[in-house]
Amino acid sequence: MKTLLTNPASADKDVAQAVDHLTQAMLHKNIAELKALTAENLTYGHSSGKIQDKKAFIADIETGKSAFKTLEMQNQTITVSGDVALIRHHFSAQALEGHWLLVGRQAFKF
Template structure:
């Protein structure tokens, strides 16, 4: 009887881990967020173009909103850049072909040559288009 209870306990515990495991899409979204983070950090312009939808709306914590070309141009020209950049405490909620991502944006930003420590919250909307996850919306805000 004890062996049966122990076996059932392990099965329940294991099934809880399986149920809590991230889906394949959630894992792919997390990878896309990481690729975007690395592309921003390393000024990977082709990477940024590949990860953003043509109609992305990119909002900054200052209230400034940019389209795809404006967002990428700021990084390409050096108006906006990063010495360090990390997304922390990330949470992903899936809804079909749409992913809602919240994280903490921690960076040593460089804006027009000036180093700016940056600690803000970030909300991103990703959508699966033609089999690839693309950023369609982003809004940063101060906490």
């Protein structure tokens, strides 16, 4: 893991690049990259209130339970303090919803 101690502008750029790598890994189901970019003690909180650890977060991406047609982090702000970065953004995505299933059909005769 890279330490962000020197140039604040450079640190912001490095953090933004790491967020972009994570975003692309989620979008393209790059499991190796997701594993490399997430800590073993990851706590991933969803807007629904659901909290996942690293294993559950990656499993949802890998199985397609969390799958995206588009994924973008908007209005991002980065605050770096020593070797810790806080990133806030709006998670904007178009989710893939699986496939349609026939629920019913009605025919009639003239």
